[in-house]
Amino acid sequence: MADASLPALFSKRFGDTPRVPAELADNAALKRLAGRASCRHFNDRTVDLDLLETLCAAALSAPSKSDLQQRDILIVTDADLRAALKSLLAAQQWIAEAPSMVVFLANNRRQRQIQAWHGQPFPNDHLDAFFNASLDAGIALATFLAAAEAAGLGCCPISTIRNHLPEVRDLLRLPDHVFPVAAMAVGHPAGPQRVSARLPLAATVHHNHFDDCTQAHVTAYDTRRLDRAEGPGWSEAKARMYAAPQRTDFGAFIRAIGFKLE
Template sequence: MTDPNHLRALFAARYPDPPQPEGPVPDALAGMAARGSCRRFADRAVPDALLETLCAVALATPTKSDLQQRDIVLVTNPEARARLAGLVSGQGWVAGAPVLAVFCGNNRRQRLLHAWHGVAFANDHLDAFFNAAVDAGIALAGFVTAAEAMGLGCCPISAVRNEAAAVSELLGLPDHVFPVAGLAIGWPAAPPEIAMRLPLGATVHRDRYREGDLRAEIAAYDTARAAHQPYTAQRFPDRFGASDTYGWSEDKARQYSAPERADFGAFIRAKGFKLD
């Protein structure tokens, strides 16, 4: 068990309005509160038996209606891992991870069940894709929690969707199976940093959604984050110039000022999904 003062300190490092837990808490909870993304890995292999255990734990997570529409592709072969890392543009650190995994949404099995039983598939619309994507995301979260409890470091890689067709071809994904996110896995070369998050008052709601004074809350968050975890570079300085008050909100606005994955919908449709 972990002393609540330690958990309070972890929350204070992450949130401007941290909760105040009382009484001892399970060590696993403190580990989750302390987690951070790992991008520097030791030159040390991850045993296959451990990877298999982590996959089993990840696939024990909740799944919509017991449909189990999520698969994990472990990429351990050095050549395949190098090819996958090469598809993740702008993230050179990925090549240093001893294991890469890709979490996939899988609606194919469900459709095969219908074919085998001679039953019409009556849900060929957006929800078929959405359910599989959510299932994959839940499994990813479960894997990360389990891996970090074992002392491993992890970092999700959404950029696998930048080259979704190429990743799909590399992994041999058939129709109705698609990459949701990658995951870099290995033993940390250094402790990961606790990333500051938006205030809980802006993201946790009771009974009804509310925004309150959201702009002021985000402005305060920008100031605190710039003081304690400043960005090392500003996005698109050729377009926006250099800002003296560059913070999280400006970084995110600049990020989505450029198109990202505009072809992903076409890729998903090419995989056989109807997104109506």
């Protein structure tokens, strides 16, 4: 699909396509985004530290709420530390072969330090402080992913790092008001990766007001994905997944590291 047009890539992804302006049909940057695939299979080549730092710089060039810059990136180069993190994440077997790992941190600590350094109060100690730092980290993650893939690497975010927050905090020596939003496996892809289909644009792009996704949209999507996965359809699999409690201690951990979530 490398030579496919942007409408063709969108059609493969969503089952439908917007009316792509003719001048953008072969835009390389947009085609790279439309055709991207999560990479869970890597060869054994290491990723050069200079390259990882370059990608971090690109990621941290992304927008930040009110220019507060409440996001950091932690590159895990120590082999023992990387092994310890992978051990925590062993439920996902593919992570074991990831040659490099970075962790995206929400950092509300720095702003609190800045307030103190300038003799200013911190009256915004509420849910918005947690939300803004989390969003900044998420934007940095997405930008890093796009930069890494533009550099020829493969990536896959690892949200299950939040299943082990106390252990990760201790391993990475994270202070209060700093926590991992996600890790990222980074490496050189071992062959082509599979593009994941997404819900139709009719269900997820809204105009002027919100329209609920219909069951018909989801059923059609399930059918479109049947030839790409074994087991139950997408919606049934996600329903089963979310029928079990997950990360029920997350709020308690976030409060324990100093956030007030009122």
